[in-house]
Amino acid sequence: MTRLITSGFSHFILFIGILIMIVPVWMIFASSTHTGLTINTHGLQMFLGDSFYENYMRVLLYQGGFFKEITALKMFLNSFIMATGVAILSVITSLMAAYALVYYRTKYATLLFWIIFVTILVPLELRIFPTYSVMAELNLVNSYFGLIVPISASAIATLFFRQFYKTVPDELLESAKLDGANTWRFFVDFLVPLSKTMIVAMLIFMFVFGYNQYLWPLLVTSSEQYWTVVMGLKMMSGSIVHRFAFVMMSMVPPILIIIVLQKHFIKGVFQDK
Amino acid sequence: MSFLDLKNVTKIYPNGTKAVHETSLSVDEGEFMVFVGPSGCGKSTLLRMVAGLEDITEGDINLDGQLINEVDPSERDVAMVFQNYALYPHMNVYNNLAYGLKNRGIDKETIEQKVNDAAKLLQISDFLQRKPSMLSGGQRQRVAMGRAIVRNPKIFLFDEPLSNLDAKLRIQMRLEIKKLQQKVGVTSIFVTHDQVEAMTLADRLAVINNGIIEQLGTPIEIYNNPESLFVAGFIGSPQMNFLDANLNNKTLSAENFEIKNIDSDYNGEVTLGIRPEHLIESENGLINLKVELVEQLGSDNLVYGQIKNIKDFCYRSPGNQTIKRGDTLSLNIEENKYYIFDKSTGKRVN
Numbered sequence: 001m002t003r004l005i006t007s008g009f010s011h012f013i014l015f016i017g018i019l020i021m022i023v024p025v026w027m028i029f030a031s032s033t034h035t036g037l038t039i040n041t042h043g044l045q046m047f048l049g050d051s052f053y054e055n056y057m058r059v060l061l062y063q064g065g066f067f068k069e070i071t072a073l074k075m076f077l078n079s080f081i082m083a084t085g086v087a088i089l090s091v092i093t094s095l096m097a098a099y100a101l102v103y104y105r106t107k108y109a110t111l112l113f114w115i116i117f118v119t120i121l122v123p124l125e126l127r128i129f130p131t132y133s134v135m136a137e138l139n140l141v142n143s144y145f146g147l148i149v150p151i152s153a154s155a156i157a158t159l160f161f162r163q164f165y166k167t168v169p170d171e172l173l174e175s176a177k178l179d180g181a182n183t184w185r186f187f188v189d190f191l192v193p194l195s196k197t198m199i200v201a202m203l204i205f206m207f208v209f210g211y212n213q214y215l216w217p218l219l220v221t222s223s224e225q226y227w228t229v230v231m232g233l234k235m236m237s238g239s240i241v242h243r244f245a246f247v248m249m250s251m252v253p254p255i256l257i258i259i260v261l262q263k264h265f266i267k268g269v270f271q272d273k
Numbered sequence: 274m275s276f277l278d279l280k281n282v283t284k285i286y287p288n289g290t291k292a293v294h295e296t297s298l299s300v301d302e303g304e305f306m307v308f309v310g311p312s313g314c315g316k317s318t319l320l321r322m323v324a325g326l327e328d329i330t331e332g333d334i335n336l337d338g339q340l341i342n343e344v345d346p347s348e349r350d351v352a353m354v355f356q357n358y359a360l361y362p363h364m365n366v367y368n369n370l371a372y373g374l375k376n377r378g379i380d381k382e383t384i385e386q387k388v389n390d391a392a393k394l395l396q397i398s399d400f401l402q403r404k405p406s407m408l409s410g411g412q413r414q415r416v417a418m419g420r421a422i423v424r425n426p427k428i429f430l431f432d433e434p435l436s437n438l439d440a441k442l443r444i445q446m447r448l449e450i451k452k453l454q455q456k457v458g459v460t461s462i463f464v465t466h467d468q469v470e471a472m473t474l475a476d477r478l479a480v481i482n483n484g485i486i487e488q489l490g491t492p493i494e495i496y497n498n499p500e501s502l503f504v505a506g507f508i509g510s511p512q513m514n515f516l517d518a519n520l521n522n523k524t525l526s527a528e529n530f531e532i533k534n535i536d537s538d539y540n541g542e543v544t545l546g547i548r549p550e551h552l553i554e555s556e557n558g559l560i561n562l563k564v565e566l567v568e569q570l571g572s573d574n575l576v577y578g579q580i581k582n583i584k585d586f587c588y589r590s591p592g593n594q595t596i597k598r599g600d601t602l603s604l605n606i607e608e609n610k611y612y613i614f615d616k617s618t619g620k621r622v623n
Contacts, residue, residue: 171359174326179420180347180376189372193363 025251032056032244039240051241059245064236070224072232072246078147079211079229080253085148086210087203094154094202095195098161099187103173113162120155124216132219142223151209151216157202164195200264208254229253275299276460277323277428282332284318284484292318294484295332300462300477305454308464309471310481310507316464317432319481323462324430325349337427347376352421353430357437358413360405366392366416367401370423377424391423394453411442418450422457429454429461435470447473468508472496480504502619505546505612511575511587513612518545520613520622528581530559532606537613539622544614549575549587551610558603562586567596576602 027044034049060073101113124131131150132141140146168191176186192199217228227235229250236243277300284293293315300306308316321327323334325346334341341349352373361369370388379387392398395415405413414434421429431450435443451474454461465471471478472492480487480495480503488495488504499505505513518527520543525532527545552560560580568575569592576588576596588604590596613623 169357169359171355171357172361174324174346175353175355175359175420176361176372177326177346178324178349178351178353179373179424181372182347185376190361190363196363 028244029248032241032248034241036239036241055241055245056249059242059249062238062242064232064238070227070232072229072249074225075227075229075232076249076253078144078226081144082147082213082217082228083207083210083253085144086152086213087206089148089152090154090157090206091199091202093152094157094161095192095199096187097158098165099191101158101162102165103183103186113158116155116158118155119153124151128215128219131216135220140220142221142226144226146220147217147226147228148210150220151213154202154206154209157206160198160202161195164198165191168194197264200261204257204261207257211254276302276304276337277462278333278335279319279323280333280335282319282322282334283330284315284322284327285330292484293322296484296486298479298486298489300460302460303458304460305451305474305476306460306462307471307475307478308462308481309468309478310466312466314481315484316466316481318484320353320430320432320462320464323428324351324353350424350427351430352424352426352428353432354417354421354434356433358405358417358434360413360416360420362405365402365404366397366408366419369405369416370419373420373424387423387425388419391419394422394456395419410438411446414438414446418453422453422459426459429459431461431463433465434463435465436467443470450474469510472508480507482507499546499612500621502544502546502614505614505621509548511549511589513546513548514586516545516547516580516583517616518543518613525613528583529561532559532611535613535623537623539613539615542616543622544616544619546612546614547606548610549589551607552588552604553607554590554602555605556603558605560586560604560606562588562602562604564596564598564600564602566598578602 027046030048031039031045032055033052034045035051038045038049061071064070064072097116101109101116106112135141135146135150140149172190173186176190181189211228212230213228214230214234217226217231221227221231233247233250236246277298279296279298281295281297282293283291283295285291296319298306308319310316318327322329323336325341325344329342336349336351361372364372367388370391371384374384374387388401389398392401395418397412397415397419400408400412400416405416408416417434434450435446438446447470450463463471463474465474475492477490478492478495479489482503488500490498492508495504495508499508502515506515516527518525519541520535520537521540523533523535523537525535525543525545562576562578562580564576564578566577568577571592573592574590574594574596576590577585578588580586588602596602611623612621614620615622
């Protein structure tokens with residue numbers, strides 16, 4: 001009986017927690033399906049209205065921005081390109097960096113690793129002016145390349161892969177060597193397939209990281225053609241229901257990615273094999 | 274020149290540790306050579322130098338008439354079975370066997386043929402599609418062997434491959450390795466710390482201690498004629514009994530007995546070694562053993578007891594005898610079945 005009460009109590013607390021997280025999101029969603037007039041006169045809504053299709057289509061296709069050049073659809077495309085680019089590029093660079101750090105036993109491998117690691121303490125905002133000036137010199141402002149490359153070296157992902165490689169037994173390398181595998185083959189035939197789950201996890205991490213970028217895209221793009229969703233959130237003008245609809249839609253891609261890949265994600269982060 | 278030739282091979286690690294001292298050794302084609310010694314004696318290092326996984330500090334290694342000091346492991350055409358098998362966890366058994374062949378650019382049909390032949394030989398045909406994680410210890414062991422066999426290498430290297438198996442399986446696999454090697458006829462080097470494994474597998478045996486080959490010979494030569502105290506103590510189970518003694522004018526005097534007319538001109542402090550199986554019970558024997566413990570193995574008994582101040586003296590008696598704790602046995606040494614070693618250097622003197 002006492003167990004029932006304690007378990008009931010803890011479930012109650014958890015339930016409150018869930019409500020605190022879910023209710024605001026739900027309110028935004030419910031409100032985004034009403035007309036602007038309803039919101040303005042009656043406040044935020046808890047129940048669904050009937051303007052869902054109309055509001056969301058308008059937001060997706062409305063020509064926004066100062067020069068009326070950009071639609072939300074284009075912003076989603078930009079964000080998708082940027083996030084995917086950042087994810088793929090940073091996973092590739094981290095995989096290779098970790099490989100070099102673990103398997104090329106130079107005297108300075110540990111020192112190099114710590115130098116890479118320390119960059120975690122230097123956020124993008126700190127190095128944003130030099131980074132911008134490099135991109136400007138290279139004429140890469142207002143391009144996908146300029147959006148993606150400067151934020152595509154990840155110390156965290158390098159750390160994860162390095163720690164994983166360190167758990168791979170040496171005998172595996174030795175055995176592969178005797179089987180005629182050279183350095184490149186060992187990387188491609190062994191380390192990459194063995195770190196598959198971790199690669200998926202890192203892809204998700206870096207996708208969300210790229211998707212959530214605000215300051216860098218803001219700085220490196222002046223053309224509205226390269227606006228991303230997160231920039232759009234700030235720039236959106238118009239009726240409050242349209243902004244709500246945009247907010248709702250902006251949450252979809254990261255959530256979708258996590259739902260689709262969550263099995264790999266959990267495996268990759270919490271069990272290293 | 275023999276098939277594998279080691280000339281003054283030395284290994285010194287960067288921190289100055291000398292793991293292998295100037296070692297010279299020849300292995301004939303088709304021979305099964307076993308390196309045996311306690312852990313840390315350098316036997317694995319020696320093996321890994323043959324494989325190319327350790328650099329050679331000094332000396333030369335010739336394999337099949339070719340100097341291989343600087344040859345990359347992948348080019349040496351050697352196959353190795355590791356202690357933890359080192360199977361490729363993400364590949365199924367088939368690909369584990371086929372991987373080395375693929376890297377050598379062999380065509381698909383030949384690979385399939387070779388893998389199937391090896392699988393049949395090792396009775397693993399049924400699990401070719403399984404991942405290593407779905408196999409038992411013994412099956413993994415077979416896959417590791419298969420990976421070596423399938424490449425038809427010049428030489429097999431075994432680095433304590435049986436030490437991860439349970440006792441029963443170990444004996445079974447030991448037998449199979451020996452049979453397989455005889456069938457395939459490939460020159461093999463097997464590293465182990467288990468002297469029973471070494472004795473049963475080897476055509477020839479190298480007993481290694483502190484980076485030096487103490488003795489090289491057939492198992493029976495080494496058992497019958499150990500050249501040093503270390504070899505005498507290491508080979509044979511249960512271990513040889515050692516007693517302090519003095520040798521003067523061909524007369525050996527131990528704590529409470531004497532042996533005369535010994536075939537040695539050495540004078541001074543010595544260690545007398547007697548194997549438990551070389552003792553026989555007789556009236557008025559040399560040694561009086563006060564029994565403290567009896568291990569009954571069925572076929573024979575291991576009797577442990579005390580001779581004056583010497584503890585844990587072992588005697589192997591026939592299994593049909595009943596010996597109890599507290600008995601006193603009168604034992605003689607079989608004729609000439611004793612070994613005398615210089616106490617300071619450990620070298621055999623008789």
